[in-house]
Amino acid sequence: MNPLDLVRARPDAAFRLTFDGRPIEALPGQTVAAALWTAGEMSWRTTRGSGTSRGVFCGIGVCHDCLVTVDGRPNLRACLVPAEPGADVRTQEGTGHHDD
Amino acid sequence: MTEPPRLAVIGAGPAGLAATLAAAARGVRVTLVDAGQGPGGQFWRQPAPELRARRPQALHHQWRTWKRLRTGLDTHLTAGRVTYLTDHHVWCVERESAGFTVHALLGPEQERPVSVRADGVLLATGGYEKVLPFPGWTLPGVITAGGAQAMLKGGLVLPGRTAVVAGTGPLLLPVATGLASAGARVVAVVDSTDPRAFVRRAGVLVREPTKLAEGAGYAARLLRYGVKAVMCHAVLEAHGTERLEGVTVAALDRRGRPVPGGTRYITCDTLAVSHGLLPHTDLADGLGCGLDGSAVRVDAEQRTDVPGVWAAGEATGIGGATLSLAEGHIAGRSAAARLRGILPDPASWAPAARTRTRLRTFFTALDSVYTPPARWAEQVTDDTVVCRCEEVTAGAVREAVGGLGAGDLRTVKLLTRAGMGWCQGRVCEAGVAGVAGCPPTPGRRLLARPVPLGVLAEAGDEGGAGGGA
Ligand SMILES: Cc1cc2nc3c(=O)[nH]c(=O)nc-3n(C[C@H](O)[C@H](O)[C@H](O)COP(=O)(O)OP(=O)(O)OC[C@H]3O[C@@H](n4cnc5c(N)ncnc54)[C@H](O)[C@@H]3O)c2cc1C
Ligand code: FES
Numbered sequence: 001m002n003p004l005d006l007v008r009a010r011p012d013a014a015f016r017l018t019f020d021g022r023p024i025e026a027l028p029g030q031t032v033a034a035a036l037w038t039a040g041e042m043s044w045r046t047t048r049g050s051g052t053s054r055g056v057f058c059g060i061g062v063c064h065d066c067l068v069t070v071d072g073r074p075n076l077r078a079c080l081v082p083a084e085p086g087a088d089v090r091t092q093e094g095t096g097h098h099d100d
Numbered sequence: 101m102t103e104p105p106r107l108a109v110i111g112a113g114p115a116g117l118a119a120t121l122a123a124a125a126r127g128v129r130v131t132l133v134d135a136g137q138g139p140g141g142q143f144w145r146q147p148a149p150e151l152r153a154r155r156p157q158a159l160h161h162q163w164r165t166w167k168r169l170r171t172g173l174d175t176h177l178t179a180g181r182v183t184y185l186t187d188h189h190v191w192c193v194e195r196e197s198a199g200f201t202v203h204a205l206l207g208p209e210q211e212r213p214v215s216v217r218a219d220g221v222l223l224a225t226g227g228y229e230k231v232l233p234f235p236g237w238t239l240p241g242v243i244t245a246g247g248a249q250a251m252l253k254g255g256l257v258l259p260g261r262t263a264v265v266a267g268t269g270p271l272l273l274p275v276a277t278g279l280a281s282a283g284a285r286v287v288a289v290v291d292s293t294d295p296r297a298f299v300r301r302a303g304v305l306v307r308e309p310t311k312l313a314e315g316a317g318y319a320a321r322l323l324r325y326g327v328k329a330v331m332c333h334a335v336l337e338a339h340g341t342e343r344l345e346g347v348t349v350a351a352l353d354r355r356g357r358p359v360p361g362g363t364r365y366i367t368c369d370t371l372a373v374s375h376g377l378l379p380h381t382d383l384a385d386g387l388g389c390g391l392d393g394s395a396v397r398v399d400a401e402q403r404t405d406v407p408g409v410w411a412a413g414e415a416t417g418i419g420g421a422t423l424s425l426a427e428g429h430i431a432g433r434s435a436a437a438r439l440r441g442i443l444p445d446p447a448s449w450a451p452a453a454r455t456r457t458r459l460r461t462f463f464t465a466l467d468s469v470y471t472p473p474a475r476w477a478e479q480v481t482d483d484t485v486v487c488r489c490e491e492v493t494a495g496a497v498r499e500a501v502g503g504l505g506a507g508d509l510r511t512v513k514l515l516t517r518a519g520m521g522w523c524q525g526r527v528c529e530a531g532v533a534g535v536a537g538c539p540p541t542p543g544r545r546l547l548a549r550p551v552p553l554g555v556l557a558e559a560g561d562e563g564g565a566g567g568g569a
Contacts, residue, residue, distance in 0.1 A: 007154070009147065011150060029150030029255075030256075030257070037258070057242070058228065063523050079251070
């Protein structure tokens with residue numbers, strides 16, 4: 001069993017986006033975080049101080065651990081932002097502004 | 101003809117939906133505002149419509165109640181009695197001489213401002229999860245239990261293959277059941293609660309047979325999935341370098357300390373952890389509503405201390421979806437009457453009031469049972485990050501208390517920056533207070549959401565504040 005079969009989901013065809021330049025697939029309606037999880041990715045940010053990896057923690061927009069850069073815009077919460085076809089999703093380092 | 105009064109309901113979870121239906125049916129124009137893409141809140145979070153789930157109920161409970169609320173909302177929307185604004189993140193509610201203005205930011209990037217005018221405001225903002233720190237809790241793969249549930253219900257995704265569900269509280273069982281039914285291998289449910297605490301409160305707990313049956317139902321399903329649940333145990337540490345690889349679980353003694361030699365290692369790629377929920381109180385706080393402990397204070401009609409402002413659901417105390425529905429219903433009826441200048445008749449909502457009394461008693465008892473181990477903070481090593489945003493370690497917090505003499509949470513915060521980052525202390529407050537040995541005074545947050553400076557600059561100017569609704 002997987003979650004899609006459990007609820008008998010019949011989504012439209014998956015589309016492609018890229019994560020750090022590599023193509024990954026997402027389903028229409030999923031957030032960037034859900035798309036990354038589907039692709040087996042758990043982390044897409046490194047912290048400002050120690051540079052350690054982070055990904056989803058709260059899943060509902062509270063913790064800001066899931067910050068990601070999409071199409072050049074840093075600091076978006078991956079658990080809230082919808083995945084779009086062709087989006088250029090990149091691991092965010094530090095503040096995402098190349099200033100540290 | 102005079103215009104009907106306007107009520108803004110913030111939050112479209114069980115409480116907000118019940119309130120919306122109750123008020124709209126009684127001659128009030130309701131604007132329902134929610135940050136999410138669709139109604140349901142945390143309890144009835146739905147998969148995105150594009151995922152075309154034909155049996156979404158497989159992930160849900162009380163589906164018939166949900167259908168009734170959904171149909172009711174649609175009826176009022178069609179009749180024009182309710183306006184529903186999705187994807188609207190409310191960052192502040194402003195009180196004016198004649199009514200209120202609800203300020204929201206629109207869209208995933210939350211930059212476009214929108215404001216809504218209303219004669220009354222009903223806060224149904226729900227809660228979020230409390231997680232106490234432990235070594236390794238910042239590793240990718242460690243997530244909140246409710247977060248795992250939210251990602252599953254909303255995006256139909258699982259974090260990994262092999263999960264441990266741990267912490268304390270009634271949420272662990274539905275989350276473990278949800279993960280297992282969706283195909284994750286749940287290797288253990290680890291709850292630090294001492295079963296003897298249940299026995300001590302048995303008198304109160306047995307008076308709520310449906311709740312006990314619910315718990316027993318989850319336990320039976322977990323058994324069928326072959327999931328082992330252990331009480332009086334806790335995760336001491338999460339291990340891994342780039343991501344979670346396993347956890348150390350310990351048996352706890354009567355005082356909540358790990359039993360020497362009682363630890364074991366469990367391999368897993370996911371740890372879903374929760375130590376209970378906390379109410380979302382920022383908007384209430386900003387309006388000047390009083391709090392009771394960590395929850396918004398309300399009277400028997402669900403009115404806050406501020407005239408024209410009601411609150412319902414988990415914002416007023418954690419107690420599950422059924423209690424939230426009852427409170428929402430009462431709040432909606434009270435608001436409808438009072439905004440129309442009529443004195444409400446509490447007898448008209450007596451069944452909901454009885455449910456509220458019963459469930460509040462039950463959850464107060466449950467809350468005293470599900471407590472994290474008394475000495476959990478002793479297990480947090482000095483190099484453990486306690487404030488995730490600002491990367492403040494337990495050692496720095498202890499130094500602020502022991503070395504620099506900080507005696508309260510505010511001083512600890514000023515000395516260490518704990519709680520000053522992106523999440524504004526929502527995630528770390530309880531943990532930092534525990535490590536510091538200070539009472540967990542809820543921090544005041546002026547804004548419920550991060551707001552772009554341009555929006556703040558324009559906030560005073562209605563024309564610039566974007567489309568009104
Ligand atoms: C992540 C999570 C998962 C949970 N999963 C379960 C579960 O599986 N089973 C279970 O029994 N209980 C679960 N719970 C408990 C559940 O929250 C309650 O039982 C119930 O949903 C409470 O209803 P409510 O209406 O008070 O709040 P909620 O259902 O939390 O609804 C609050 C709503 O308010 C909105 N909101 C909050 N602040 C703002 C703002 N500033 N601007 C705009 N909108 C806002 C939110 O988007 C949300 O839709 C979960 C809790 C959390 C936090
Ligand atoms: S995971 Fe917490 S904000 Fe996205």
